[in-house]
Amino acid sequence: MSETSVDEMNFETAMAELEKVLGQLERGDVALDESIALYERxxxxxxxxxxxxxxxxxxxxxxxxxxxxxxxxAKPVEGL
Known part of the structure; x- marks a missing residue:
């Protein structure tokens, strides 16, 4: 898991890390506490x-x- 703040990530970086997190969760080879932290991340x-x-x-x-x-x-975007 990266130490980079999620709020500082661009789309590509966040997506790449999300894929890694999902892979770890799907494998199920992490402890419960770490699984919870991964899920939150x-x-x-x-x-x-x-x-x-x-x-x-x-x-x-x-x-x-x-x-x-x-x-x-630019024209205004409706709904904003």
Whole structure:
């Protein structure tokens, strides 16, 4: 398990660590206390990945293109 704060991770780093955590939990070869810590870390990593994906979706949704396909600015994202 990484010592890096989940809040400081980019999407790719958080996803890679989440995959490692899931692998350890699926193998079932860790003690109960460590399993609980892994589960908590996994939940935080999952939330981080979801937040980063939402940020990216909002940025993409805010881009508008002109008739030639060039970005012309951002429009507000509904629901925010």
């Amino acid at each position: 996994g939940a935080a990593l999952k939330a981080r990945c979801e937040a980063k994906l939402k940020e990216a979706e909002e940025k993409v949704a805010a881009i508008t293109l002109d008739g030639e396909g060039n970005p012309v600015g």
